[in-house]
Amino acid sequence: MxxxxxxxxxxxxxxxxxxxxxxxxxxxxxxxxxxxxxxxxxxxxxxxTFRGILKSMWEGVKHTKEVIWILALVGVVIPTWTMSGTIPFMIDLGLSVVDPSFFLTFSFVLSVCISMVLGTSTGTLSSVGIPLIGLGLLLQIPLPMVAGALVSGAFVGDRTSPFSSANRLVASSTGVSMQALFKALLPTTIGALGVALGFFLVCDFNGEWHRSDISLHNQQFASGFSYSLWLLLPVLVLLISILLRFKTRNGFLLSIACAIVIGMSLQQMTWNEWLHDMWFGYQSSIFESLQTKGLSNMIELIALIALAGAYSGILERYRILETYMQKLLGETSASLLSATVRTSLYGLGLGLVSCTQTLPIMMTGRSLLPFWEERFPRSQLARVVADSSLILAAMIPWNMLAIVCGTIVGVPVLAYVGYAPFLWALPVCTLLWSLWWRKSGSLSSRRGVGFDG
Structure with a gap:
């Protein structure tokens, strides 16, 4: 073509x-x-034909529908949670129970646990990331560090959890079972988790907040909001909706509705105030740290995601990239390390161009599988795809997934990516594992044990 x-x-x-x-x-x-x-x-x-091109573009846009919904609803849920008092209450509650000395480590571990249960990075960042970002701001911890800890933890589940759609897409694209995929991912998962945990422990030990006095921060917002345990309900509704495998957008809508009902009862907000702040964002001359963006700030990002969907639709419909697959990987790769490097670069290239996470996973897995099977097990391709195509999307500033994550935590991708060690440790770990696997595989071969591929 x-x-x-x-x-x-x-x-x-x-x-x-x-x-x-x-x-x-x-x-x-x-x-x-x-x-x-x-x-x-x-x-x-x-x-x-131009009509055919438009049709392929429209099909691509339709594939981004769920992402567009999520981004739009994120623009609404943050101001509604703030106006209702949910975020201020959770921040003040967190200040009373969280030890700031190890705030980054705590944020990372909590994010890991929630993401493994939910299986979604956006759901994790929305439910626990938003209040923790506010908490980090009050504790005067650099927000890129907090965002890096949260995003790192969120992508542990996005990549590894059996409930993750991305994890299942890797399995289906490479033709491996979920059990085989989990086993293949285990070595690099442990390695990257170790790097990330060590990174945040060092940051906490060396940070100024390690010596901060938490008593100075208690009850920051109680004077401006009426507090009640009911304020936790919007977050619980979102978590339960995701756990019950509702569509993410439906979980957001239920949570927004819940926040409005509770907020109108406790905070005495008028409908005009609700509509104004949902569109323009929450603004306060008293609590500047609570100011948020609204739905109007998401319009440009929604347009970008729609264009990215149209672009991906053309690439997929006309299979523009598949023609050059074999040239990229070669007839037979000299080693697993060589195949890993080429496959990772291909996944990165797709992520840079397509602005999605889904297309790189599908195209890398499905297109390269025949070439991998000539020499290596499918499980090794699945590992490489999960550690490159899946995870690299979160580090590309114009990728849909990175845009959504950056929007939720309120920190640009390039600002937090250096503090998100799980993202950049995984590609390194997978290269090292491919090198070790080749050596151990060669040793096993000499002992009379063949490859399982």
Missing amino acids: LTIRQLSAVITITIIGLAVAYFLHIPLVIGFSLGLLTLVALIWRAGT
Whole structure:
């Protein structure tokens, strides 16, 4: 469909457009549009009808529907939780029970536990991340560090939990069972968890908050809100909805409705105030640390995600990248380490261009599986996909998943990614494991034990 030169031009223009827009603080929609228009023009010149292109774009947009819902509802749930008193109450409650000396470690471990149960990074960050970010702000802990701890923990479950849709997508794309996938992921999971836990312990020991006085921070917001245990209900409703496997957007809607009902009863807010703050965000001259963004601030991001969906729809419909798969991996890779490096780079490239997490997982797994099976077990491909295509999406500033995570915690991706060791330790761990596996596999082979692939 496209020559290698044309494909290279599309990828280069897309990445440069997004990068320039990001660093110059121009709307990302503008930067991404350059790549999308280039792709459409080249596909059209190759003989595809314009109607066919529009159809593929629309199919791609429909695949982003759930992400768009989540992003829009995040823009509403944060101000409603704040207005109702839920976030102020949870922050004050946290100040009375959490030891600030090990706040980052606590945030990471709690995020890990919740994400393993929920199986979703967005649900984890929404339920525990929002109040912990507010708590970290009051304790004067750098927010990129707090965000890094929360995102790191959230992606433990997003990648590893059997309840995670991304985890199941890796299994189905590579043709392995959930049990085989868990076993394959265990070594690198343990390695990355060890790195992350050590990282946050060191940060806590060396941080100024290790010597802070928590008594100075108690009851920050009680003078401005009426408190009750009922204020925990919106968060519990969201958690229970996700546990019951409701659609994430339905969980958000139920939580928003619950927050409004409780807030109107306790805080005596008018409908005009609710609608104004849900659209523009919560603003307060008394509690500046509680100010939030609203739905209006999500419009640009929603447009970007829709364009990314259209872009992915074209790539998937016309299988533009699959033609060059075999050239990337080679007829037979010389070693598992070599195959791991090439597969990881391919997953990164897809994440940079497609702006999704789903497409890199599916295309890397399904397209490279025949080549991997010639030499290595499927389980090893599943591990590499989970440790590269799945996780790298969270570190690309214009990727849908990273945008949603950054929006929830209120910290730009590039600001927190250096403090999210689970994300960048996994690719390193998987490279080291591939190197060790090759050596141990060669030793086993010499002892008369063949590969299980």
